Amino acid sequence: MNRLDDLVRATLVDRAEQAPSPIPVVNRVRAQRRQPARRGWLVAGAAAAATAAVVAVGITVSNSGSGSGQSTAVVAEGRTAEAYSVVLEHFLDDSYRHDDDGVPDTVLVLIRPEEDAGWAAGRPEVGDPIPPDVRDAVTAALADLTTVAWVDRFPPIDPGDTPETSDPVIRLGLLPSGDEVNVSVSANHGYDNGWLKTYVVSRDEDGHWRVTGADAPVGLT
Amino acid sequence: MAESDFGEYVEARTGALLRLAYLLCGNAHTAEDIVQDALVRAHRRWDRVTQAGSPDAYVRRIVVNQHRSWRRLRASTELAVEPSDVPLSAADDVQESLAVRDLTWRLLQELPEQQRAVLVLRYYEDLSDVNIADLLDCAPGTVRSLAARAFAQLRRHPDLSGYAAPEPAHTTTPSGQEETS
Numbered sequence: 001m002n003r004l005d006d007l008v009r010a011t012l013v014d015r016a017e018q019a020p021s022p023i024p025v026v027n028r029v030r031a032q033r034r035q036p037a038r039r040g041w042l043v044a045g046a047a048a049a050a051t052a053a054v055v056a057v058g059i060t061v062s063n064s065g066s067g068s069g070q071s072t073a074v075v076a077e078g079r080t081a082e083a084y085s086v087v088l089e090h091f092l093d094d095s096y097r098h099d100d101d102g103v104p105d106t107v108l109v110l111i112r113p114e115e116d117a118g119w120a121a122g123r124p125e126v127g128d129p130i131p132p133d134v135r136d137a138v139t140a141a142l143a144d145l146t147t148v149a150w151v152d153r154f155p156p157i158d159p160g161d162t163p164e165t166s167d168p169v170i171r172l173g174l175l176p177s178g179d180e181v182n183v184s185v186s187a188n189h190g191y192d193n194g195w196l197k198t199y200v201v202s203r204d205e206d207g208h209w210r211v212t213g214a215d216a217p218v219g220l221t
Numbered sequence: 222m223a224e225s226d227f228g229e230y231v232e233a234r235t236g237a238l239l240r241l242a243y244l245l246c247g248n249a250h251t252a253e254d255i256v257q258d259a260l261v262r263a264h265r266r267w268d269r270v271t272q273a274g275s276p277d278a279y280v281r282r283i284v285v286n287q288h289r290s291w292r293r294l295r296a297s298t299e300l301a302v303e304p305s306d307v308p309l310s311a312a313d314d315v316q317e318s319l320a321v322r323d324l325t326w327r328l329l330q331e332l333p334e335q336q337r338a339v340l341v342l343r344y345y346e347d348l349s350d351v352n353i354a355d356l357l358d359c360a361p362g363t364v365r366s367l368a369a370r371a372f373a374q375l376r377r378h379p380d381l382s383g384y385a386a387p388e389p390a391h392t393t394t395p396s397g398q399e400e401t402s
Contacts, residue, residue: 004372005344005387011325012244012345019243020253021236195257 080130080175081137083183083201083209088142088170090199090211091185095168104189106147106167110154111135113172127174154188162190179203182215227267230276231260238284244341245288247330259283281346282356289334321380328375336371339364 088109096103112127130138130150139148154169166189173184179202186196200213235256242252242259263270263280270279329337335357342353343364350368354361368387375381 002384003387004375004381004384007321007325007381007384008329008340008375008387009344011322011329012341014322015326016240016244016345018249019236019240020249021239 077131077134081134083175085138085141086209086211087183087185087199103146106149108149108151108167108169110171111150111152113174115174157191159191166190227264242284244345255284255287259287332371336367339367340371
């Protein structure tokens with residue numbers, strides 16, 4: 001005769017395989033998006049166009065005799081703009097896909113990224129600001145999704161603030177060098193809603209940046 | 222704070238914590254929320270957690286407590302799950318096995334939270350009753366009692382009534398004597 005404890009054990013082991021996976025968060029989210037193709041292409045296209053615009057400025061500067069170093073710097077700004085654009089797009093999608101109202105009309109993004117945005121909450125904003133051209137490019141890339149308002153400091157949050165009465169405030173992590181990097185991003189929306197994620201961002205064969213995964217840590221408060 | 226240690230812990234143990242949370246709550250999204258919340262709480266006290274010597278035990282305790290809080294929060298809105306009335310006798314062996322496990326899973330979800338937690342911790346996490354008692358902040362005898370009640374509840378279902386009673390769980394008392402439930 002079979003034993004009931006063996007059945008319980010087998011059931012639990014069997015069911016544990018259906019537990020969520022800690023790593024492929026982004027891949028799963030991408031598969032569940034309502035309009036992945038349209039918005040994905042729009043954002044990617046806008047990011048590419050914005051990148052091209054920034055690079056074009058670089059060519060102009062270079063031709064004016066300012067030197068290749070400045071041109072290289074501007075190309076780097078294009079990389080930063082595209083990478084931050086895809087990170088923000090994924091983060092907003094992850095954060096608000098279950099909300100009836102979707103992504104808020106306006107999101108506030110801190111001008112200064114932190115080394116690790118996930119653990120930076122409450123620190124004074126002391127890092128180098130994201131260059132204006134990069135900010136403009138990111139704003140343009142996300143225009144289809146939301147209005148990005150860049151802010152210099154973390155705005156005060158009152159205990160009574162809720163997601164219904166306030167805009168989300170997003171803090172970006174620094175973008176390391178390399179073709180596959182981790183970028184953290186965190187947000188506060190209202191007094192007691194905060195969350196953070198770390199994305200793996202990679203450059204594909206066409207030179208475009210894509211979010212290819214999520215990495216620990218992720219968090220929610 | 223040793224951020225790298227915490228990062229390594231998260232990377233190494235998040236999967237196991239998610240499986241535990243999922244077995245406790247039965248919902249993938251809630252399991253993610255429970256684990257994320259537990260890790261955020263653990264991070265705030267990581268120095269103390271590591272000094273205590275067993276971060277896994279500490280975080281596992283938070284996961285169980287978070288599940289209990291979540292159950293209380295959701296208790297008023299949860300819908301009862303109807304036990305399966307699909308006859309199992311007509312199925313072949315494989316289908317019967319799947320159907321019985323499906324039924325068992327549903328019945329496990331209907332158990333009171335403490336009873337279910339005891340079964341998950343004893344038969345999935347393979348913890349001793351003493352460790353479960355420590356984690357649930359109760360006496361080992363209470364753990365055995367909760368397990369016995371849980372099995373009695375499961376065996377009330379006609380499709381599980383033919384299963385033999387579980388073997389007595391062995392545990393070790395602080396004095397080193399072995400007890401059976």
